[in-house]
Amino acid sequence: MSNLSRRLASAALGLALGVAAFAGAATAEPLTAKTLATLDRIGDPQISPDGRYLVYDLRTVDYDANKAAHSLWLVDLAAKAPPRRLAISEGGASGARWSADGRSLYFMSSRAGDSDQVWRTDVAGAEAVQVTHLPLDVGAYRLSSDGKHMVVALAVFPDLDDPAATKARMDAKKTVKASGVLYDKLFVRHWDTWADGTRNHLYALALDAKGDTAGDAVPLTRGFDGDVPGKPFGGDEDFDISKDGATVFFSARLAGRTEPWSTNFDLYATPMDGSAAPKDLTADNPAWDGSPVVSPDGTKLAYLAMKRPGFEADRFGVWIMDLKTGARHEVDPAWDRSAGGLKWSADGRGLLVVADDVGKTRLFAIDARTGAVNPLTDDGHISSVSLAGKTVIVGREALNSPGQLYRLEGGKLAALTDVNAAKLAAVNFSPYEQFSFAGWNGETVHGYVLKPYGYQPGHKYPTVYLIHGGPQGSFGDSWSYRWNPEVWAGWGYGVVMVDFHGSTGYGQAFTDAISQHWGDRPLEDLQKGWSAALAKYSFLDGDHACAAGGSYGGFMIYWMAGNWNQPWKCLIDHDGVFENHDMAYATEELWFSEWENGGLPWVNREGYEKFNPANHVADWTKPMLIIHSAKDYRIPLEQGLGAFTALQRKGIPSEFLTFPDENHWVLKPQNSVEWHETVEAWLKRWTQ
Numbered sequence: 001m002s003n004l005s006r007r008l009a010s011a012a013l014g015l016a017l018g019v020a021a022f023a024g025a026a027t028a029e030p031l032t033a034k035t036l037a038t039l040d041r042i043g044d045p046q047i048s049p050d051g052r053y054l055v056y057d058l059r060t061v062d063y064d065a066n067k068a069a070h071s072l073w074l075v076d077l078a079a080k081a082p083p084r085r086l087a088i089s090e091g092g093a094s095g096a097r098w099s100a101d102g103r104s105l106y107f108m109s110s111r112a113g114d115s116d117q118v119w120r121t122d123v124a125g126a127e128a129v130q131v132t133h134l135p136l137d138v139g140a141y142r143l144s145s146d147g148k149h150m151v152v153a154l155a156v157f158p159d160l161d162d163p164a165a166t167k168a169r170m171d172a173k174k175t176v177k178a179s180g181v182l183y184d185k186l187f188v189r190h191w192d193t194w195a196d197g198t199r200n201h202l203y204a205l206a207l208d209a210k211g212d213t214a215g216d217a218v219p220l221t222r223g224f225d226g227d228v229p230g231k232p233f234g235g236d237e238d239f240d241i242s243k244d245g246a247t248v249f250f251s252a253r254l255a256g257r258t259e260p261w262s263t264n265f266d267l268y269a270t271p272m273d274g275s276a277a278p279k280d281l282t283a284d285n286p287a288w289d290g291s292p293v294v295s296p297d298g299t300k301l302a303y304l305a306m307k308r309p310g311f312e313a314d315r316f317g318v319w320i321m322d323l324k325t326g327a328r329h330e331v332d333p334a335w336d337r338s339a340g341g342l343k344w345s346a347d348g349r350g351l352l353v354v355a356d357d358v359g360k361t362r363l364f365a366i367d368a369r370t371g372a373v374n375p376l377t378d379d380g381h382i383s384s385v386s387l388a389g390k391t392v393i394v395g396r397e398a399l400n401s402p403g404q405l406y407r408l409e410g411g412k413l414a415a416l417t418d419v420n421a422a423k424l425a426a427v428n429f430s431p432y433e434q435f436s437f438a439g440w441n442g443e444t445v446h447g448y449v450l451k452p453y454g455y456q457p458g459h460k461y462p463t464v465y466l467i468h469g470g471p472q473g474s475f476g477d478s479w480s481y482r483w484n485p486e487v488w489a490g491w492g493y494g495v496v497m498v499d500f501h502g503s504t505g506y507g508q509a510f511t512d513a514i515s516q517h518w519g520d521r522p523l524e525d526l527q528k529g530w531s532a533a534l535a536k537y538s539f540l541d542g543d544h545a546c547a548a549g550g551s552y553g554g555f556m557i558y559w560m561a562g563n564w565n566q567p568w569k570c571l572i573d574h575d576g577v578f579e580n581h582d583m584a585y586a587t588e589e590l591w592f593s594e595w596e597n598g599g600l601p602w603v604n605r606e607g608y609e610k611f612n613p614a615n616h617v618a619d620w621t622k623p624m625l626i627i628h629s630a631k632d633y634r635i636p637l638e639q640g641l642g643a644f645t646a647l648q649r650k651g652i653p654s655e656f657l658t659f660p661d662e663n664h665w666v667l668k669p670q671n672s673v674e675w676h677e678t679v680e681a682w683l684k685r686w687t688q
Helices: 003-021 033-038 087-091 163-174 485-490 508-512 521-536 552-563 580-586 590-597 605-609 613-619 637-650 669-687
Strands: 041-047 053-062 067-076 094-098 105-109 117-121 140-143 149-156 199-207 213-219 239-241 247-253 265-271 289-294 300-305 317-322 328-330 340-344 350-357 360-367 373-375 381-388 391-398 401-409 412-415 432-438 444-450 461-467 494-499 540-550 570-574 624-627 654-657
Touching (some): 041 391, 041 401, 053 094, 067 087, 087 105, 094 140, 149 163, 149 213, 149 239, 239 289, 247 289, 265 289, 300 340, 340 381, 350 381, 432 521, 444 485, 444 521, 461 485, 461 552, 485 494, 494 521, 494 540, 521 540, 521 552, 540 552, 540 669, 552 613, 580 590, 580 605, 590 605, 613 637, 624 637, 624 669, 637 654, 654 669
Parallel strands (some): 360 381, 461 540, 570 624, 624 654
Antiparallel strands (some): 041 053, 053 067, 094 105, 140 149, 149 199, 199 213, 239 247, 247 265, 289 300, 317 328, 340 350, 360 373, 381 391, 391 401, 401 412
């Protein structure tokens, strides 16, 4: 057995013992915030067309410089040799994609200057050739199956077809001394960025026999009033290319003036030669259509679709469209899960998707003809999927493991990587266990409990109650670089997490239950879950406990401060909603507030006031730490400042931590450590 196999077998045995019986006391060291912030992160696995090679992205951190870099690593799946770092990574490399014949490996890099461009190398990965020479950053790209074209996404001014004209306008703006910016519609700002007038548009580039670009970029979305990929997080999953290379399919939302309150993404088809305007293929569905994937034989288009407009957490069903007739149907209407990561099987008879499922995120196979669904993985969180022929590679993580890559073989996962082996060699992860109880409406609710680091039988330990965001999300069997319960357990706390009504992975009705009920149904689940955890796990000290949450979880902390503050020695809020009515006017994605509160704030003010934490400040008594960053435009900074003002005016012990350079998340390594150090100090001050 190899060292890698021994380590993974040992980890699997430890997980089985820990989950089943919470056996074994800690003897090494806990996971620390510094270790968490400096771990290498693996992702974006891509298998070569012949199934021989696997390339993946590895993000490494320079903690002193407070920044990260990306490199590409290659695995020879036939030789079963250890992964090797490609030499071309020295200039920075990410976003690897194979050419159709597997001879070339394309990737993104800014090695030639400040601009992200597409480069090319081979399997040896010793030398790189610049493929694109565009005046703007390439945001995403795809290669056609016939090897004749590359489609790239560029941020351009929509009235200018030539990318060089956009660059010239941008340069001209820099020479203007006046700093005012005039807007006449929303989005004025989105996530963490102010609008600059550009749109993500698609361009086609011809490729010569070597695989290099030849000729000018051809605009494919000329005059299109929308972003492809979508902002702020879209990528190459938002578009695909027909097998004959003649057509590009993409998902986009028309902007107009309704963009901030619309979730109506449609699928479009546009010719590769740019000879016609994009054609809307799903105009009859006013909800979200996305993730187009062309079938291996080129005759069908699989995609994901919602049915309710304005609801971003509706169920994503799997649909198939006949590209000749335009006929389409839902493949899996009886499957009560929301799909993601859509892929065709190599033979075109099935589809692979990932979906949250009772506190896990599993890989599923769906029969394209019958809609039959079969799970292919069990525990943990499947974060990525790549396949070629019969070879399937997945990225998997868990509460006690950052991401690794595995080959799916005979229903089992065979490890391919052991990233962070040295950094985690001495770390003893806290064992965890899933539990369940009867929550709101008598329905079963699930959660997880982690033992504290240094656990000894018969002892009680201070406890933290972590409340997830979304609210349509989950604190499941997955790894996090922001709210990682293993770090909290490493501080010596028992950790309780509950997937209250509104969480994903328990059926759409369970997810729907929270809308217009932010403060009653989930609160009942949290109260009953807390009681159930204390009753089942005697090591949890309910008299020395603190509750903490971010985003929706932060809203719940503010809500609990005025409606359920009895059990807590302290509270911790990160980027939560404090004044719900004001939030509706200050946030950017308006569809979220309007759906969750039952309409427009001036039409249904009662819906916004029903669960408004600011209305219960008179009952606040518990010490609270508030963290809210300046570039959070989803839940603006004033929400946290308002809550801190209330605490200070009432004379309640409180602190306010803000990061001027962070958004809704805290991403920079040193900021992450400061966040954790501040939280730990607050917990120790009030619970020990």
